[in-house]
Amino acid sequence: METSKSMKLERYNSYIRRVNSTKLLNASSKLLFRATLLVALILVFLFTFNYPPLADSTHRHLHAHSHFLSSAFGAWEKQLRHSSTPRRPNGLTVLVTGAAGFVGSHCSLALKRRGDGVLGLDNFNAYYDPSLKRARQAMLAKHQVFIVEGDLNDTPLLQKLFDVVAFTHILHLAAQAGVRYAMQNPQSYITANIAGFVNLLEVSKSANPQPAIVWASSSSVYGLNTQNPFSELHRTDQPASLYAATKKAGEEIAHTYNHIYGLSLTGLRFFTVYGPWGRPDMAYFFFTKDILQGKTIDVYQTQDGKQVARDFTYIDDIVKGCLGALDTAEKSTGSGGKKRGPAQLRIYNLGNTSPVPVGNLVSILENLLNTKAKRHVIKMPSNGDVPYTHANVSQAFRDFSYKPTTDLPSGLRKFVKWYVGYYGPQLRPKKESRLDN
Numbered sequence: 001m002e003t004s005k006s007m008k009l010e011r012y013n014s015y016i017r018r019v020n021s022t023k024l025l026n027a028s029s030k031l032l033f034r035a036t037l038l039v040a041l042i043l044v045f046l047f048t049f050n051y052p053p054l055a056d057s058t059h060r061h062l063h064a065h066s067h068f069l070s071s072a073f074g075a076w077e078k079q080l081r082h083s084s085t086p087r088r089p090n091g092l093t094v095l096v097t098g099a100a101g102f103v104g105s106h107c108s109l110a111l112k113r114r115g116d117g118v119l120g121l122d123n124f125n126a127y128y129d130p131s132l133k134r135a136r137q138a139m140l141a142k143h144q145v146f147i148v149e150g151d152l153n154d155t156p157l158l159q160k161l162f163d164v165v166a167f168t169h170i171l172h173l174a175a176q177a178g179v180r181y182a183m184q185n186p187q188s189y190i191t192a193n194i195a196g197f198v199n200l201l202e203v204s205k206s207a208n209p210q211p212a213i214v215w216a217s218s219s220s221v222y223g224l225n226t227q228n229p230f231s232e233l234h235r236t237d238q239p240a241s242l243y244a245a246t247k248k249a250g251e252e253i254a255h256t257y258n259h260i261y262g263l264s265l266t267g268l269r270f271f272t273v274y275g276p277w278g279r280p281d282m283a284y285f286f287f288t289k290d291i292l293q294g295k296t297i298d299v300y301q302t303q304d305g306k307q308v309a310r311d312f313t314y315i316d317d318i319v320k321g322c323l324g325a326l327d328t329a330e331k332s333t334g335s336g337g338k339k340r341g342p343a344q345l346r347i348y349n350l351g352n353t354s355p356v357p358v359g360n361l362v363s364i365l366e367n368l369l370n371t372k373a374k375r376h377v378i379k380m381p382s383n384g385d386v387p388y389t390h391a392n393v394s395q396a397f398r399d400f401s402y403k404p405t406t407d408l409p410s411g412l413r414k415f416v417k418w419y420v421g422y423y424g425p426q427l428r429p430k431k432e433s434r435l436d437n
């Protein structure tokens with residue numbers, strides 16, 4: 001009796017042990033499966049988001065210890081080469097900084113479409129909605145333009161890009177933009193527009209071959225200049241904002257690198273660029289949003305009650321100007337970090353040559369959106385704004401046939417059409433919209 005009881009007990013215990021060990025096995029295989037999944041996900045992430053494996057110390061560490069990651073690195077380099085290889089005879093090989101930005105994405109696409117090689121660089125910062133930058137990145141990816149996610153101040157990354165690709169040109173558009181934001185975050189202007197630019201020039205001057213550089217300056221450098229229309233010959237030593245001061249500093253820094261190292265440098269003074277895929281921090285963009293949402297907009301006047309006006313310039317005209325500047329840029333003359341002869345140094349206005357008061361901009365939007373704006377007309381706050389801009393573009397016309405062709409109503413019509421398409425039907429203007437014409 002006793003024996004049979006103890007045998008039963010033993011059988012029961014052995015059953016429990018088997019069940020537990022199966023559970024343990026299941027649990028450990030689950031754990032193993034999850035760990036494998038996690039590793040796979042990390043690797044898929046690295047490939048999908050194209051993060052450069054050597055961009056930071058974590059990646060460097062992983063690289064040293066993983067054979068798999070070293071082949072991922074090979075794939076990354078392959079992507080850089082694929083994106084930057086021209087598809088036409090004598091095509092350019094261009095590094096576009098700020099490629100996920102407004103002007104950068106348009107220029108990258110235009111260059112790629114005509115057969116040039118384009119590699120983008122962008123840090124995807126959160127100055128304005130990064131999802132818009134990601135959408136531009138996705139649009140460019142469809143056209144085989146690859147954007148490296150990284151910062152201008154990351155010297156090893158820049159050097160790596162130059163090691164992999166022999167850039168003939170740089171279109172340098174990455175910057176901290178916005179005139180009024182400079183009072184909130186002054187340091188970001190120094191970091192991007194001065195330190196970042198110098199870093200790019202340092203790496204460029206040491207590159208073999210040295211690329212020719214075309215970069216974005218700004219109409220804001222004219223600051224308190226009162227001569228009209230603004231010519232490249234007018235004084236630009238009275239900036240009204242820190243943004244303008246950093247762009248002006250960029251022009252002086254460009255002079256230095258041209259002088260010492262023989263870098264070919266062309267600065268383009270953009271005049272209030274607008275259009276599809278634009279910047280949400282700019283007035284035409286947030287006016288559109290606020291008008292559609294029934295919100296009040298601030299319309300600035302000068303201190304003496306006059307209208308504030310801008311030489312609003314449509315994106316396609318700016319793209320033509322950028323490509324014209326790239327096509328006429330002469331080669332840099334230096335090599336091995338040493339100047340071998342004088343190099344080209346240029347500055348051009350790229351504007352529309354036809355200033356429009358901000359009140360008129362609002363009226364055009366009202367018409368396109370078929371919605372009355374709630375205007376709050378106030379004196380322009382003294383935060384770096386200037387009352388008026390007007391470009392003389394005769395030098396850009398002379399040197400690369402720059403001739404703007406889009407007036408503000410036509411350009412805004414294209415912008416609004418893009419805007420309602422991008423942000424969805426809930427923001428679509430009322431039925432009889434002027435967009436349908």
Ligand SMILES: O=C(O)[C@H]1O[C@H](OP(=O)(O)OP(=O)(O)OC[C@H]2O[C@@H](n3ccc(=O)[nH]c3=O)[C@H](O)[C@@H]2O)[C@H](O)[C@@H](O)[C@H]1O
Pocket residue numbers: 177178179217218219220270271272273281282283284298299300308309310358380385387
């Ligand atoms: O050409 C440039 O180099 C710069 O252009 C752009 O600056 P701006 O010309 O100042 O454009 P933007 O802010 O759209 O204001 C447009 C107008 O609306 C007025 N404005 C503005 C805001 C507001 O609430 N109300 C208003 O009336 C305002 O007074 C102004 O008259 C770029 O942002 C800048 O990065 C730089 O590239």
